């Protein structure tokens with residue numbers, strides 16, 4: 001029988017390695033603790049289970065959500081509950097922006113199911129279920145998003161293994177929501193097509209090198225060179241055609257207002273921009289300039 005259970009998981013921002021991680025399997029990603037999703041599972045009378053989420057305007061029987069939310073449908077119907085239930089989601093992670101909303105939702109769901117149904121799944125089993133849900137959502141998923149939303153430190157993801165980087169960089173990261181929906185599934189498939197050609201492969205190799213450089217520069221706390229690496233990564237992501245004119249505009253704005261370097265983060269085609277700032281004051285200046293330039297929201301993280 002199902003008992004009431006609640007679980008919360010936070011969002012993430014990829015520092016570098018989006019797309020190349022699908023092939024090369026290395027990337028760096030940052031958990032964002034202030035952005036999170038909570039799921040509450042409650043037993044209800046009757047035979048029909050429901051899902052409710054105010055921020056995506058969803059209030060429907062779970063049996064009807066497969067086409068739009070294949071990962072959630074899979075998780076919420078995979079285990080025999082012998083009891084109708086309501087799954088209620090509360091989230092402040094904007095969806096389809098590369099901030100890990102889908103990964104956090106998948107992971108919170110399996111964590112809550114694990115409690116509600118006393119499944120006794122290990123941590124690895126829970127992340128495997130969440131990764132499968134992500135594959136259903138996005139086509140092919142590297143596992144990076146799930147690996148980051150269940151951690152509380154900077155993650156260096158290397159072929160499914162996570163190395164944690166405790167050291168801080170001593171800088172600030174401005175995260176700006178472009179207001180344009182990203183589309184990870186489409187972006188991943190666009191890059192996959194290009195990866196068939198030698199030029200596409202060369203772009204992925206370039207990104208892989210930039211991931212390596214980022215890790216080394218972070219450890220040396222060389223924020224100036226790291227900014228240059230961010231800009232280089234953005235150039236490659238643009239060549240791979242996963243940027244967007246509004247993202248390009250926000251990056252330009254951040255860079256002329258004192259950012260050391262900026263790039264898109266996540267699948268792209270919309271979503272968020274991340275921008276490196278030397279100190280909190282510059283971060284505030286960049287954040288204000290980005291809002292004036294049309295960013296829907298901004299967050300500042302000390303890194």
Ligand SMILES: C[C@@](O)(CCO)CC(=O)[O-]
Nearest residue numbers: 018019141142144266267
């Ligand atoms: C674009 C991508 O690299 C990141 C999406 O947040 C896809 C993935 O890692 O599965």
